[in-house]
Amino acid sequence: MILLIGTNPLPNFVVAEYFLQNNRQLQKIWLIHSEKNTLQSGTSTQAENLERLLKERWGNHGNLQFPLEKISLTDVSDARAIKNEIKEKMINKMNNFSGFHFNYTGGTKSMSTHVYWMLKEIKNRGERSFSYLDARNYRLVKDDQGVIADDLRINVTISFENLITLHGFERCNKDGETDFMGASKKFQEFINSNTNDNIGDGHFLEVYIAGVLDSKIKNKIKNIEIFQNWKIKKPGWRTDFELDVILLHGYHLTGISCTISADKKTCKMKGFEIIHRTKQIGGDEARAVLVTGSNANQKRILQQELLYDTGGERNILVLGKDDLKTGIFVSEIENFMFGT
Template sequence: MIGTNPLPNYIALQYFIGQNKYLKKIWLICSEKNSGINQDSTKEYAESLQKYFSKENLSPDYANDVQKVEFQEIIYITNIGSKKAIENQLEKIAKNSNNGKLHLFFTGGSKAMSAYSYYYLKEKFKNKFDASYLSARDWKIIFDNEKNIPESIADKIKINFDYLTELHSFEIIKNTEKHYCSSIEFIEIIESDEIEKFYCNSDGYNRDIFKPYDDHKIMEKIFHNIKNEDSNILKAAASDNCLNEEENKIKTDADRSKFKKKVDIFRNIIETLNYRPNETFMKIINSFPEDCRIYYYDSSEKPNFNTKIEYKKYNDAIEFLDGFWLEQYIKKINFKDNFDEILFNKELYKSSGGPENKFELDGVLMKGCQLIGVSCTTSKN
């Protein structure tokens, strides 16, 4: 029975196809859309499962001694609360079972759908019928005849992240794993208890200094300008007198206002609180590729802002400093554990539904059929 969460059905199919060499036929029972009673359809889940477990996709290990498993016509229930509607559709199973044994997996579906189906099929097949469900508490398939010893299948049944998202009708719209720089330096400063120095507002990483403005178009214009030797933003940022001189060269008040805004943003990055990065902060900066370092040392051995850096690389560097390093750090830790998949930066979207159907996972850990989602966030302060 297919409910709104198809994962238990995937688990059941993997388990029974793999365990029962006498299994011949599989019926998938799902709800059909019925707007009159506010009933959604689980058809897409049933079709996805049938396609995945079709003959073409079945592993040779799943072929029994006589023939491979045959999926029968999907059964659609028009009213999942109606005993009559359910029994009318389940009659197809009774007619096409060839007097064989029948097992009902009833984790999915509504309570009424499960109850009516169970008692109807039990009455039809009598001592040739049994059933089971997946216990969410301990990941065990529980059998009603109590002859089978329940076993946890959490690690035994595996599913990869790509199919898990596809099965739930989500699309991966962002599928990039950044490897901006090694997190070894962060591991070192964490282990040496220097992380507070790195985030010290006066001379460590300060979000208000390095992320003063969210408009990427304006930031790109600023960084494009300051790369030039005769940059008017660099000249204007030197002092208020220099700012006045550069403003006087601009014809309209509107353009002068836009120019001053850019200068103020750049001044914030280079001058706030007479900012001078500390040694711990610079240790991280110096671990970056050379063209991504936002500071460099001059002959006086004082860190200077790198005006030649491209904005994209500056932004990547800041994103790393702002918290992406934490994702990399977690990745290092998790590699020590036996996960089937360790993935990062997955943005998912489901076309049907509201804004809640779009979200991002900073980290994804797959273990058997279990997904652990990781969200990495640093506080504003």
């Protein structure tokens, strides 16, 4: 199997995991990545992180060979360089193969285009097949067969710790005790008050949201995990960032940021941050939820501006105080995540 490694290795993990689950005869995985130099940033670290995770999960596969084959490209924008290096470093070494599968989801457009056509044209390398990951609909699509796997979130799972490690992050805090009853009391005070002042720092809101979602959604949806209050950073970073509430459905991430504030500037900054952070960890298809103390009109304007400013179609959901009062926030989040 041949994979293209871009800045987000999650799609590569999903594809590799699916084929390893369904093909015990898989012997070799090639990881094609960009080399770090003056022309481009490299993705060798992403390839190494992916290899480490696959070895942890599939080291006893039997047929799969470790270390995985890693192919570096010196200029991913130069068609001639790509073709020469793919031929020299990979195709010339494929003589004994009974066949190969190429998934062209990752990498740059020029990488996927030129590698695809090179592999399409080679002769005498056994059976060939090609696929891409339809990330928006969580499906795997083969060129000659159409959809071969619907909703990969059902069978492809990853722990949140492994997900952040795959992207080079680490957790820098530990789980603490949560007082859901105390948070519920504060929550009732908050939604019944005409002001958002004198309620405290708002930590109660994330405790309450996580607790309610855990009780309402977790037993309804297969392969969903809910976490709260993870502080994350990359080695060498001076500062960390915090995800208030995390929903992980198989491998698909939804991050929730909570604030009792109704101040537009404060809420908008939090909206930008949760969108950015979820994408860093979960890729372009990750989703973000912003829970605020805004009224209905403020919420509507905030939602529109965040969508416009980030160019997103459905990557952000803003909830306000009215959603919290009526309890509709649970179904809103559920619909946002699952389209039910």
